[in-house]
Amino acid sequence: MEHRRNRNVGIIGTGQTVHSSHREDVNQPELIREAVAAALADAGLAVEDLDCVVHGNMELFEMVHQPDCWHVLGTGAFGKECLRVTTGGTTGATLACAADNLCASGLHEVVLAVGFEKLQEGHTTGGITNMADPLWGRQLQTGALTGIAAQELIDEFGAERARRVAMKYRILMDQNAMRNRHAHRRFGLTMDQLDELASGSPPLVGELRMIDMCSQSDGACAVIFASEDKIAELGAKAAWVHDHLTVHREETFTLWGGQREVGTMRYAAERLFRRNDLKDPLAELDVFEMYDPSSWWGVEWLREFLLLEGDRHLRLVEEDQLTPEGLLPLNPSGGVIASNPIGATALIRVAEAAAQIRRTAGDHQLRREVKKALASGFGGTLWTVLMLLGSEPPGRR
Amino acid sequence: MNQFSYSESDAFSVEGKLALPYQYFAGTLGSEFLVSLRDRRKLLGRRCSRCKKVFVPPRSHCEHHLDAPCDEWIELPGTGTVRGFTVVRYAEPYQPCPPPYILALVALDGADSSLVHLLKGLAPSEVRVGLEVKAVYAKDPQPTILAIDHFAPAGKPRQELGYSYEELELGMTASFTKTITETDVYLFAGISGDFNPLHMNEEYAKTTAFGTRIAHGALPQSLIAPVLGMKLPGLGTLAVEVQCAFKAPTFFGDTITAKATVEEKQAEHKRVKLRCDFTNQHGQLVATGWAVVLPPRKG
Incomplete structure (x- = not known):
């Protein structure tokens, strides 16, 4: 099933707050405005130039009903079409898909996607578990806090190798985050701390330790999408949307007992690569911004998203092929483990991928030319959104 | 054979309860406003540098002028005019006082925005749009808008008589x-x-x-x-x-x-x-x- 677009769309501006565990100095619209102002400045546009705003965060995480209305004070949506999107962890990615659709369809010329979260406010478990009875599909949720991926990697590759790879992945993400001034957690970890961290970090669930886990962040991200006509008119440098794809699924891990679930990651990647003629993603992609909620899932999903077999995903980490200078740079931003304002998180993946193409990433800009970039979004029980960006507009299909 | 019939059986409803703790931040701007109310019993507004509108509670930007900050504090007298009101006549456990009580939309003197607050000191049937009111501060003010306990009619104190037949309402x-x-x-x-x-x-x-x-x-x-x-x-x-x-x-x-x-x-x-x-x-x-x-x- 292909996507048909009436015209091409590109990203012409991105903006982020500095993500942090606490932003007591601003309320929600004030926080959002920081990201929106940065994106407008990046695009050289004013609020009046925006035709439409797509707004998103995790439903009820801040206990605010219809936050999009209050946030008009920060989004610039006054008097405009404003759509609210909330698809759990993938919210940010769905925002990007929706903004692209609104431009590609011909409905709007310039669309702002804005995602935010103030995780220090509200009560996340209350938001995702507001009525719980697992018997009837009203699941008790813990977000991404699960040790399943760790156990599966250990079962398959042995505890010592799996633990070392996961922790090496974690340290690589921190080294990347150290170059990203927007990142929330920047510890300055070094590889010689690997054994100490793998055994000394406080355990959470199963093999999952505190250091493996993504943060809870306050932050916002804004991305401006424009039609090819508008991009030509502005003479803007764009990161072009080549394609995006969403794969949904039922909300359960345990339907078939201990049996491994069929993930949506490989399924999504196979379809996206096929219809965009990507035969060797490892070689053809120049950067991958992956939604990695923990270092264990990060490692496991490499195999799924990049369609790898055997232990290739482990070797990518072991052989330093995911560093900014490696075969496929992974999360030069530091990824989700470093910064996780959830409603913005998956949009940050798209923003970072676009920034690498537009060469606006700042201190974590890759040296190589970035022609093709992939961004992923993860939600709840393993549903997936993928967005493929390019430095040139895609050929019409 | 036993035939199960939906029409003849009960459907279960499962009772449950979750506690939902939360906190939120007023931000530095909002905090100044609340601290002023608590410590100085002064109501502050914030003026937009472009359209000159004064907002209570303060906001950093008005929705029309995102590129021009609201950058000036304005001290307000705490008086105003009732622009609208409603009388709450049903009881539930989370209400601020027993019904019937008046919630009034008060257009604050010196501000362009209005504030919803409790209006006390008069019978529900006495409230009128245009009534002049003043803020009555709480005895032990907390850093919330309830540092203003309620608004009350301004001007000379009303005649010391109880509620008339016309003013009394069922449920008072x-x-x-x-x-x-x-x-x-x-x-x-x-x-x-x-x-x-x-x-x-x-x-x-x-x-x-x-x-x-x-x-x-x-x-x-x-x-x-x-x-x-x-x-x-x-x-x-x-x-x-x-x-x-x-x-x-x-x-x-x-x-x-x-x-x-x-x-x-x-x-x-x-x-x-x-x-x-x-x-x-x-x-x-x-x-x-x-x-x-x-x-x-x-x-």
Whole structure:
């Protein structure tokens, strides 16, 4: 099933707050405005130039009903079409898909996607578990806090190798985050701390330790999408949307007992690569911004998203092929483990991928030319959104 | 074979409850506003540098001018005009006070925005759009908007009379609470001439069903008088008839709450019937009854 677009769309501006565990100095619209102002400045546009705003965060995480209305004070949506999107962890990615659709369809010329979260406010478990009875599909949720991926990697590759790879992945993400001034957690970890961290970090669930886990962040991200006509008119440098794809699924891990679930990651990647003629993603992609909620899932999903077999995903980490200078740079931003304002998180993946193409990433800009970039979004029980960006507009299909 | 029929069986409903703690941040701008209310009893607004509108509570940017900050504090007098109002007449546990109560939209003097707040000090039927009001600050102000306890009519204090027949509404309540001491019982014995040993003689009282002295039944009952005469309807009220049934004894040291609730308006003589309930500190009903009163006439 292909996507048909009436015209091409590109990203012409991105903006982020500095993500942090606490932003007591601003309320929600004030926080959002920081990201929106940065994106407008990046695009050289004013609020009046925006035709439409797509707004998103995790439903009820801040206990605010219809936050999009209050946030008009920060989004610039006054008097405009404003759509609210909330698809759990993938919210940010769905925002990007929706903004692209609104431009590609011909409905709007310039669309702002804005995602935010103030995780220090509200009560996340209350938001995702507001009525719980697992018997009837009203699941008790813990977000991404699960040790399943760790156990599966250990079962398959042995505890010592799996633990070392996961922790090496974690340290690589921190080294990347150290170059990203927007990142929330920047510890300055070094590889010689690997054994100490793998055994000394406080355990959470199963093999999952505190250091493996993504943060809870306050932050916002804004991305401006424009039609090819508008991009030509502005003479803007764009990161072009080549394609995006969403794969949904039922909300359960345990339907078939201990049996491994069929993930949506490989399924999504196979379809996206096929219809965009990507035969060797490892070689053809120049950067991958992956939604990695923990270092264990990060490692496991490499195999799924990049369609790898055997232990290739482990070797990518072991052989330093995911560093900014490696075969496929992974999360030069530091990824989700470093910064996780959830409603913005998956949009940050798209923003970072676009920034690498537009060469606006700042201190974590890759040296190589970035022609093709992939961004992923993860939600709840393993549903997936993928967005493929390019430095040139895609050929019409 | 047993046929299961939806139409003949019950559908289960599963009861559950989750506690949802939360916190939020007012931001530095909002904090200055709240601290000023709490510590200085001053209401602050913030002015947009472009359109010059003043906002309460303060905002960093107005929705029309995202590129121009609201950058000036404006101190407001805390007075305003009622632009709209509603009267809440149903009861639920999370309300700020018992119904009926007035929520007014107050256009603040010196600001372009309005504030919703409680309006007290007048009967619901007396509220009008255009009424001039002033902020009444809380005795122990907290850093929330409830540092302003409520708004009240500005200008000269209203005539000291209770609610008229026209102003009274079904469901209005008022109460008075007092601890009944041994002294109260002895004074009441002197007033009434009722020196019954059940009230006066501990040794005798030990032999009764109560096992100790109890107050005269009419003593807690009399606590309805300050409610009817001074609160609801209030000054100017004449009591026409009071009925009471005693349900439980009042022991020395018990704290009794007498509560009146407007139950019926009798148009023919412009009288009002109020239900009277008397409860002790355990919430136990010690007496219940009703009163018919003639509220004060106005105008």
